[in-house]
Amino acid sequence: MITSRRMAAVDLNAEALGVPRKQLMESSGNAVARACRDLADPGASVAVVAGRSNNGGDALVAARFLKAYDVTVHLLGRPETISTDIARENWDALVAGEADRRTVTDSVAVDLGDPDLVVDAMLGTGVTGALREPEATAARAINESSATVLAVDVPSGVDADTGDAAGLAVDADRVVTFHDDKPGLGDLDCEVVVADIGIPEAAELFTGPGDLLALDRDAQSHKGDHGDVLVVGGGPYTGAPALAAQSALRAGADLARVACPEGVAREVQGYSENLIVRGFSGDRLAPEHVPDLLDFAADRDVVVFGPGLGDADESLDAVREFLAAYDGTAVVDADALQVVPEVETEATLICTPHQGELRKMGGETDADWETRSDLVREFAADLGHTLLVKGAYDVVSDGDAVRVNRTGNPGMTVGGTGDVLAGATGALAAVLPPLDAAAVAAYANGRAGDLAADEFGGGLVATDLLERLPVGLRGDDE
Ligand SMILES: NC(=O)C1=CN([C@@H]2O[C@H](COP(=O)(O)OP(=O)(O)OC[C@H]3O[C@@H](n4cnc5c(N)ncnc54)[C@H](O)[C@@H]3O)[C@@H](O)[C@H]2O)[C@H](O)CC1
Numbered sequence: 001m002i003t004s005r006r007m008a009a010v011d012l013n014a015e016a017l018g019v020p021r022k023q024l025m026e027s028s029g030n031a032v033a034r035a036c037r038d039l040a041d042p043g044a045s046v047a048v049v050a051g052r053s054n055n056g057g058d059a060l061v062a063a064r065f066l067k068a069y070d071v072t073v074h075l076l077g078r079p080e081t082i083s084t085d086i087a088r089e090n091w092d093a094l095v096a097g098e099a100d101r102r103t104v105t106d107s108v109a110v111d112l113g114d115p116d117l118v119v120d121a122m123l124g125t126g127v128t129g130a131l132r133e134p135e136a137t138a139a140r141a142i143n144e145s146s147a148t149v150l151a152v153d154v155p156s157g158v159d160a161d162t163g164d165a166a167g168l169a170v171d172a173d174r175v176v177t178f179h180d181d182k183p184g185l186g187d188l189d190c191e192v193v194v195a196d197i198g199i200p201e202a203a204e205l206f207t208g209p210g211d212l213l214a215l216d217r218d219a220q221s222h223k224g225d226h227g228d229v230l231v232v233g234g235g236p237y238t239g240a241p242a243l244a245a246q247s248a249l250r251a252g253a254d255l256a257r258v259a260c261p262e263g264v265a266r267e268v269q270g271y272s273e274n275l276i277v278r279g280f281s282g283d284r285l286a287p288e289h290v291p292d293l294l295d296f297a298a299d300r301d302v303v304v305f306g307p308g309l310g311d312a313d314e315s316l317d318a319v320r321e322f323l324a325a326y327d328g329t330a331v332v333d334a335d336a337l338q339v340v341p342e343v344e345t346e347a348t349l350i351c352t353p354h355q356g357e358l359r360k361m362g363g364e365t366d367a368d369w370e371t372r373s374d375l376v377r378e379f380a381a382d383l384g385h386t387l388l389v390k391g392a393y394d395v396v397s398d399g400d401a402v403r404v405n406r407t408g409n410p411g412m413t414v415g416g417t418g419d420v421l422a423g424a425t426g427a428l429a430a431v432l433p434p435l436d437a438a439a440v441a442a443y444a445n446g447r448a449g450d451l452a453a454d455e456f457g458g459g460l461v462a463t464d465l466l467e468r469l470p471v472g473l474r475g476d477d478e
């Protein structure tokens with residue numbers, strides 16, 4: 001099952017892997033033609049009703065494959081208004097091949113004749129709201145005809161993420177849907193066939209430019225609130241919390257605060273005037289600080305726990321007490337990780353261990369990334385939290401889905417890059433679901449590292465990543 005939003009991401013990832021959308025459209029069209037052959041005998045009359053975008057494009061390809069049938073293509077609109085290059089190229093191929101075709105520019109012109117089979121390719125996953133004209137009139141004509149109706153990807157008018165129609169929708173006998181089942185289709189009273197259109201498995205498993213789309217859309221739905229992130233750490237180390245907090249800002253957070261021992265607060269502030277630093281008494285985190293921290297954390301969007309915290313017993317006790325009482329979203333990193341398996345918490349946690357830290361948490365790992373993916377998924381399911389296990393291939397899992405990130409380079413083994421990743425994950429967790437936040441953070445952090453390595457090779461340092469994180473988070477075409 002795949003949502004149309006995730007489908008768009010996978011599609012872009014496929015393109016980055018060398019399988020462009022036009023190639024997928026050819027496979028989709030071929031699958032539509034196969035479904036037609038299943039539903040009608042050679043010689044039967046077929047009315048292809050094509051919209052002006054890619055759903056229509058699929059059917060324009062199918063028309064080319066249906067030489068044994070009496071096909072008429074009805075394009076809903078003027079050819080010059082076809083909205084994608086690949087759909088237009090397929091229309092032009094029909095024109096050049098002198099295919100039987102009509103253009104339907106308004107509702108009065110909708111006349112499908114009396115076909116044996118109708119191919120509904122008006123709208124697919126790009127539908128928004130109720131059908132407009134001439135689609136609405138065409139949908140009524142399709143529903144009134146006695147023909148068998150084959151819908152391409154989804155029946156036009158039906159939202160593929162919910163199965164709901166905002167009003168009128170095509171009543172299909174069969175749907176040929178691409179790549180994977182879509183959430184709403186099971187509730188419709190029609191037969192659903194899933195066609196493999198050759199999207200590589202890697203497009204779904206590995207992070208890619210498509211994963212950044214989640215940021216555009218989900219971040220907008222949290223409009224005006226790009227995150228108030230609190231980093232709790234510092235004590236034995238001061239650079240780590242400062243790096244994590246600056247990284248949260250570079251990853252788009254509106255505010256980054258650091259809660260650290262007052263003995264190191266000036267030093268942490270000294271790294272950047274952009275940080276809001278709040279000291280607590282003493283020189284390391286202890287249980288006595290927890291009530292105050294919980295109050296302070298309650299007004300923040302995400303807490304990043306652990307950078308530079310150290311592993312003193314009283315600090316780890318404090319992490320236990322904090323997590324047991326906290327019910328918000330937290331990224332847990334570094335020494336704080338080891339207490340996670342023993343804590344019962346209502347909080348949503350994203351844990352960011354490297355493989356040594358994973359073992360210390362009780363998790364297993366393996367040199368083979370595929371085996372490691374299974375182990376990480378199982379351990380995330382046991383914990384009930386999201387894991388981002390760092391390595392040459394980072395493995396992200398919420399216990400159900402797995403994403404693997406291949407960006408990054410050996411230069412990133414330098415100190416501090418993990419703090420940058422934790423901070424970025426914190427900022428993204430303010431606007432995205434945990435799995436997406438971790439996957440996008442790993443992808444962007446690795447891209448930032450790759451850009452830094454272009455310049456500094458093995459001499460890159462963590463602050464180089466901070467500067468490049470905004471570019472790492474931006475799509476190539478922006
Ligand atoms: N990997 C894939 O997912 C592939 C999918 N294919 C096919 O492409 C469509 C999705 O194509 P897209 O161009 O994004 O959207 P639509 O064809 O659904 O058209 C959207 C277009 O239509 C207009 N519109 C939106 N809502 C309405 C409305 N209520 N009434 C009238 N018009 C409307 C608006 O202009 C939109 O921009 C997918 O379903 C597959 O069939 C690829 O071919 C293969 C890979």
Ligand SMILES: [K+]
Nearest residue numbers: 123152154156
């Ligand atoms: K359709």
